[in-house]
Amino acid sequence: PPRGEYIETDTGNKVARKATLVGTQNIMLGGKTVIQPDVMIRGDLARTIPSSHSSAGGSAGGSGGPGGSNTAVAIGRYCFLSRGCCLRPPGRVYKGVFTHMPLRLGDHVYIGPGTVVQAAQIGNHVHIGAKVVIGEFAIIKDYVKVLDGSVVPPNMVIPSFSIVAGQPARIIGEIPEGGIEAFELRELYKTVGNNPVPATG
Amino acid sequence: MFGNNRLPAFHPGLTQSRIRDTTSGKSLWFPGLRSPPSESSSDPANDQLPITPEDYFYDSTPMAPFNPYTYIRCPCSELNPYAKRTPDVTAQGLSRAAQDDDDHTFDPRAARSNYSLYPLEYLSFCEDCHQIRCPRCVAEEIVCYYCPNCLFEVPSSNIRSEGNRCTRSCFQCPICIGPLAVNHVETPPDPNQLLSPDHATSSHNGSYILSCSYCNWSSTEIGIKFDKPNSIHMQLAKLRNGGETRLTAKERKERRKEQASQGGNGGSNQREEDLDTVLDMETQFANLKSFYQNQLSDANGTGKAGGDASAALGNLGFDAPASLSRIMSLYTGSSSLHDKKSKSRPGTMREALAPSEGLQLASLDESSAITALQDFESTTGLDAYSSTASTSQLQSQAPYLGASPLHGLTRFTSSLRPIPYLLRTKRSKRCPQCRHIISKPESKVTTTRFRIRLIAGNYIPTITIKQLIIPGLTPPPMPNQPPDTIAPLQPAQFVLTFKNPIFESVRVTLATPATTPGRFPAKVTILCPQFEIDSNTDAWEEVLNTNNTPTSSSQNLSSSTGPEGAPGGRKRAGTLRPGTAGGASLAGEELGPEVGKVWDKGRNWTSIVIEVIPASLVQTAKRDGKGPIKEDEDVLEIPMFVRIEWEAEAPEDEIMPGLGGAGKGNNKEGGGKEKRELAYWCVLGLGRVARTL
Numbered sequence: 001p002p003r004g005e006y007i008e009t010d011t012g013n014k015v016a017r018k019a020t021l022v023g024t025q026n027i028m029l030g031g032k033t034v035i036q037p038d039v040m041i042r043g044d045l046a047r048t049i050p051s052s053h054s055s056a057g058g059s060a061g062g063s064g065g066p067g068g069s070n071t072a073v074a075i076g077r078y079c080f081l082s083r084g085c086c087l088r089p090p091g092r093v094y095k096g097v098f099t100h101m102p103l104r105l106g107d108h109v110y111i112g113p114g115t116v117v118q119a120a121q122i123g124n125h126v127h128i129g130a131k132v133v134i135g136e137f138a139i140i141k142d143y144v145k146v147l148d149g150s151v152v153p154p155n156m157v158i159p160s161f162s163i164v165a166g167q168p169a170r171i172i173g174e175i176p177e178g179g180i181e182a183f184e185l186r187e188l189y190k191t192v193g194n195n196p197v198p199a200t201g
Numbered sequence: 202m203f204g205n206n207r208l209p210a211f212h213p214g215l216t217q218s219r220i221r222d223t224t225s226g227k228s229l230w231f232p233g234l235r236s237p238p239s240e241s242s243s244d245p246a247n248d249q250l251p252i253t254p255e256d257y258f259y260d261s262t263p264m265a266p267f268n269p270y271t272y273i274r275c276p277c278s279e280l281n282p283y284a285k286r287t288p289d290v291t292a293q294g295l296s297r298a299a300q301d302d303d304d305h306t307f308d309p310r311a312a313r314s315n316y317s318l319y320p321l322e323y324l325s326f327c328e329d330c331h332q333i334r335c336p337r338c339v340a341e342e343i344v345c346y347y348c349p350n351c352l353f354e355v356p357s358s359n360i361r362s363e364g365n366r367c368t369r370s371c372f373q374c375p376i377c378i379g380p381l382a383v384n385h386v387e388t389p390p391d392p393n394q395l396l397s398p399d400h401a402t403s404s405h406n407g408s409y410i411l412s413c414s415y416c417n418w419s420s421t422e423i424g425i426k427f428d429k430p431n432s433i434h435m436q437l438a439k440l441r442n443g444g445e446t447r448l449t450a451k452e453r454k455e456r457r458k459e460q461a462s463q464g465g466n467g468g469s470n471q472r473e474e475d476l477d478t479v480l481d482m483e484t485q486f487a488n489l490k491s492f493y494q495n496q497l498s499d500a501n502g503t504g505k506a507g508g509d510a511s512a513a514l515g516n517l518g519f520d521a522p523a524s525l526s527r528i529m530s531l532y533t534g535s536s537s538l539h540d541k542k543s544k545s546r547p548g549t550m551r552e553a554l555a556p557s558e559g560l561q562l563a564s565l566d567e568s569s570a571i572t573a574l575q576d577f578e579s580t581t582g583l584d585a586y587s588s589t590a591s592t593s594q595l596q597s598q599a600p601y602l603g604a605s606p607l608h609g610l611t612r613f614t615s616s617l618r619p620i621p622y623l624l625r626t627k628r629s630k631r632c633p634q635c636r637h638i639i640s641k642p643e644s645k646v647t648t649t650r651f652r653i654r655l656i657a658g659n660y661i662p663t664i665t666i667k668q669l670i671i672p673g674l675t676p677p678p679m680p681n682q683p684p685d686t687i688a689p690l691q692p693a694q695f696v697l698t699f700k701n702p703i704f705e706s707v708r709v710t711l712a713t714p715a716t717t718p719g720r721f722p723a724k725v726t727i728l729c730p731q732f733e734i735d736s737n738t739d740a741w742e743e744v745l746n747t748n749n750t751p752t753s754s755s756q757n758l759s760s761s762t763g764p765e766g767a768p769g770g771r772k773r774a775g776t777l778r779p780g781t782a783g784g785a786s787l788a789g790e791e792l793g794p795e796v797g798k799v800w801d802k803g804r805n806w807t808s809i810v811i812e813v814i815p816a817s818l819v820q821t822a823k824r825d826g827k828g829p830i831k832e833d834e835d836v837l838e839i840p841m842f843v844r845i846e847w848e849a850e851a852p853e854d855e856i857m858p859g860l861g862g863a864g865k866g867n868n869k870e871g872g873g874k875e876k877r878e879l880a881y882w883c884v885l886g887l888g889r890v891a892r893t894l
Binding site (some may be wrong): 124135136141142145151153154155156157158159160161162168170171176177178179181182 | 321322323324325336347349350351352377378379380382413414415416625639649651654656657658
């Protein structure tokens with residue numbers, strides 16, 4: 001059988017063969033996530049615990065039990081990582097040691113092409129545009145839309161229902177109550193993969 | 202008023218823009234933002250004088266792709282206010298309103314219509330009035346206040362005193378308006394003072410600073426350091442740029458009270474104050490204000506426990522009932538509200554005579570300020586241009602909170618202070634007429650759910666637009682033009698898909714003027730102006746129904762009377778659509794859209810075709826002499842009047858006795874079914890017309 005462009009797991013994740021996932025033990029994917037080609041996920045930038053707890057030998061896609069792998073990147077369900085984007089866990093000096101903190105994405109997060117994400121936490125139903133830079137330890141809450149080309153400075157907190165743009169990024173508007181449905185990515189998930197369903201409308 | 206940090210949900214007066222969001226493929230409407238500069242700069246008429254008159258009109262630079270949009274006009278902006286006063290849902294009431302609309306066809310390019318057009322996601326729907334509500338006509342109430350940075354809820358009682366800003370440690374950089382973080386700075390201890398008893402209590406050798414991670418500004422640039430990493434707002438209020446202390450309002454009041462009590466004891470020493478003492482702005486303001494309040498109370502107090510009562514009255518301001526009655530008595534003259542004692546004594550007021558009362562002699566010698574400006578680079582070694590505060594930076598400064606008002610007093614960034622974050626709100630919306638709550642978020646800041654959320658998307662059909670390309674009929678796209686541009690003077694077809702969100706089938710009637718209003722009229726024809734859309738049942742329900750009765754869908758269609766007939770039009774090969782699965786009996790393999798027939802139909806949607814013949818831009822613009830084609834004048838916009846009718850279940854207790862047949866519900870059938878109607882104008886933005894002709 002011909003090799004498809006995507007690997008489809010049993011939980012519904014569609015990972016492109018040409019995507020670069022480093023340190024896959026520390027990357028957790030929720031179900032039905034799409035990872036397009038040329039995406040880079042740095043799972044090797046994990047937390048380095050100075051004590052003798054070792055993270056080696058953890059189970060693949062570990063469950064986080066005692067002695068399990070520590071998560072560098074955790075992604076929720078129905079996420080969509082477009083071409084060329086990069087997810088890197090943020091790092092800083094913590095208790096005298098430079099270490100990385102986990103990067104957590106929620107559900108229904110769309111990341112546009114060419115975007116670099118170094119946030120600490122991204123909530124649910126977030127739409128990030130193309131060529132966006134999200135600085136370290138930024139916190140993005142739910143239902144946020146980051147427009148193309150914006151640069152979110154480090155440590156910025158973006159509250160829910162915001163529209164953010166600019167360099168440095170500022171909150172320039174609010175998502176109306178009727179705009180919530182537009183963040184759903186179920187339809188987009190179906191359009192990608194080895195047997196894509198063409199997009200409607 | 203609050204500077205750039207204000208959160209605009211809607212900005213009246215600014216043009217709407219159609220920002221193309223290329224990633225999602227949808228047109229992103231945005232209140233208050235102008236079109237991205239790349240699109241206007243491509244029009245040579247906007248930048249400089251054209252080389253030849255032809256260059257006015259020919260535009261060969263490709264522009265960003267155009268995404269078709271639908272804007273809906275809220276009925277709150279109708280010229281006739283009486284039409285909306287009575288929420289009359291019968292056919293008679295709305296046809297009257299429709300006639301008014303027919304008389305003035307909606308012109309989307311009129312300046313006034315800019316304020317009433319909204320995309321569907323911005324509109325709400327009032328269930329009682331059965332009317333669309335837009336952000337302009339809806340009444341908002343504040344549910345809670347919170348800081349957008351720390352997401353900490355601020356009780357509404359504290360709001361007014363703090364100036365609507367966060368009072369914890371959330372600040373914005375004065376230079377780039379990015380977030381500031383509290384950082385620890387290790388100060389090497391002074392070896393000489395390690396053992397001195399003063400070292401432990403020195404207050405300005407604190408070891409925390411605010412720093413910006415975007416522009417690398419830090420509070421050391423204005424000479425401010427903090428002792429504790431929390432409650433920075435309080436510490437900042439006590440510090441000036443450069444490290445000197447500053448008095449808060451409370452401390453100033455206490456000092457003045459002490460001075461007043463001392464002055465009473467000190468006797469005549471107070472009169473010989475030095476007139477040249479320089480006060481800072483806040484102290485001067487406070488002295489002046491208390492002086493004038495004393496003057497006011499002295500003029501009207503008549504010595505009646507002069508201290509407490511009239512001073513209390515003086516503090517009330519201009520809209521207090523006591524001062525209002527006082528001011529009104531000036532006009533009425535012979536009012537009985539005043540006693541005669543105060544009338545006989547016309548209050549004499551004087552101006553301030555000493556710095557303690559707020560007098561500041563103006564220093565007309567500005568040479569020091571001038572030399573500070575001229576020699577800035579040599580004295581400080583910094584680049585003068587980047588050290589000058591820009592207008593937007595000055596405007597973003599918080600007024601009267603830890604900063605003396607900067608307007609006109611200083612020009613340098615070294616006097617800018619960190620800006621506390623403006624608080625953000627969660628608001629609930631109410632219908633302005635029936636006071637029904639339309640939208641209500643949860644009062645908890647971190648929750649994103651809504652208790653009540655009535656949005657228009659759940660009541661009126663969604664319209665999506667796509668260009669119809671029939672191989673063999675549609676002309677090929679023009680070379681050198683971006684996709685989705687429409688060729689002038691040639692018919693082009695567009696498919697409009699109406700998706701029905703409610704659980705009843707609706708009948709839609711469309712109307713549009715034969716030519717679009719505006720400078721470049723286009724001829725518009727709707728091939729099927731009246732059609733029905735099926736109800737939004739679940740997919741499973743529909744499949745179960747078609748299994749039982751294979752031709753049920755076609756039977757429903759043929760039984761309904763009206764000009765729809767059986768749906769014609771081509772089926773797209775290769776795609777299996779629910780709803781037409783059992784429709785093999787549906788006729789129509791003809792190519793091309795037919796008049797009077799629906800293009801395609803599905804479970805809860807219907808597609809129809811409209812045909813447009815745009816005018817030629819270049820020739821019309823040359824002939825009418827109104828100048829070059831302005832930005833976005835080449836967009837083909839069609840105003841369309843949409844009328845939807847459906848039957849809804851009306852429970853018995855809603856029907857008010859006594860109204861009889863003249864009111865609602867003429868066509869009640871057994872189960873209490875009520876015929877409902879809704880009509881509104883909308884604008885379809887189809888595409889840009891190419892400037893080839």
